[in-house]
Amino acid sequence: MSSLLNADAKAEQDRLKRAAAEAAVTLVEDGMVVGLGTGSTAAFALEALAARIAKGLRVSGVPTSEATAALARRLGVPLTDFAAHRRLDLAIDGADEVERGTLNLIKGLGGALLYEKIVAAASRRFVVIADATKLVDRLGERAPLPVEIVPFGLEPTLDRLADAGLAPLLRRIAGSGEPFRTDGGHAIADCRTGPIANPAALDRQLRAMVGVVDSGLFIGMAAEAFVGTAQGVQCLT
Ligand code: 5RP
Numbered sequence: 001m002s003s004l005l006n007a008d009a010k011a012e013q014d015r016l017k018r019a020a021a022e023a024a025v026t027l028v029e030d031g032m033v034v035g036l037g038t039g040s041t042a043a044f045a046l047e048a049l050a051a052r053i054a055k056g057l058r059v060s061g062v063p064t065s066e067a068t069a070a071l072a073r074r075l076g077v078p079l080t081d082f083a084a085h086r087r088l089d090l091a092i093d094g095a096d097e098v099e100r101g102t103l104n105l106i107k108g109l110g111g112a113l114l115y116e117k118i119v120a121a122a123s124r125r126f127v128v129i130a131d132a133t134k135l136v137d138r139l140g141e142r143a144p145l146p147v148e149i150v151p152f153g154l155e156p157t158l159d160r161l162a163d164a165g166l167a168p169l170l171r172r173i174a175g176s177g178e179p180f181r182t183d184g185g186h187a188i189a190d191c192r193t194g195p196i197a198n199p200a201a202l203d204r205q206l207r208a209m210v211g212v213v214d215s216g217l218f219i220g221m222a223a224e225a226f227v228g229t230a231q232g233v234q235c236l237t
Helices: 002-025 040-054 066-075 113-121 154-163 199-207
Strands: 033-036 060-063 090-093 097-099 126-131 145-149 168-170 187-191 212-215 224-229 232-236
Touching: 002 040, 002 090, 002 126, 002 224, 002 232, 033 040, 033 113, 040 066, 040 090, 040 126, 060 066, 090 113, 113 145, 113 212, 145 154, 154 168, 154 187, 199 212
Parallel strands: 033 060, 033 090, 090 126, 126 224
Antiparallel strands: 145 187, 145 212, 168 187, 224 232
């Protein structure tokens, strides 16, 4: 019974993710170079983009992960890279938490935070897509904060994060138990911060730490968020 309920809840969440993704993909115009996000919501956006390409839209995309690149190839979405395009017109990506009011984000539960941040930073417009469960009053309320770290000196870096009160947990691959590696070859420490009073200050503190590559805090980057709710898709700015 409860697994049926869970399946229904998941189907509803997917419906809202898809609706948000489809709304964001209407922003894509002919000739654009688009940043392609990572995760299940971003996958719905790729499907919507592929459907428009099949009808004649001409675009190319810069993927934020190997997984997204593989899905884009399967769906027939042409890919390009930063060597060909230093600036992107638009990036569309999911998030783990979206803070109401600021649109600051936590990203990286899918393990692609660094490439996602590079793509978002290179885009003229960065649009977030999410279902309503991702909306929070304070970042860190529910999701852990992923922090990408260099494998060399992993232990002292984890100690540094622990000393800062961030309760880091090294991400491991389910099943094998091996440390997870990002596409860039880094490790991830999932930090249990609790509600974050000053996300910008924490992001600065983390990025100044030896051994830290980047944090999953995306501060002031999102121009708007398309959020799928039971009442329809809301565009937050
Ligand atoms: C990957 C991400 C994803 O965008 C984030 O985890 C959201 O994923 P989903 O849409 O599957 O909930 O940041 O690094």
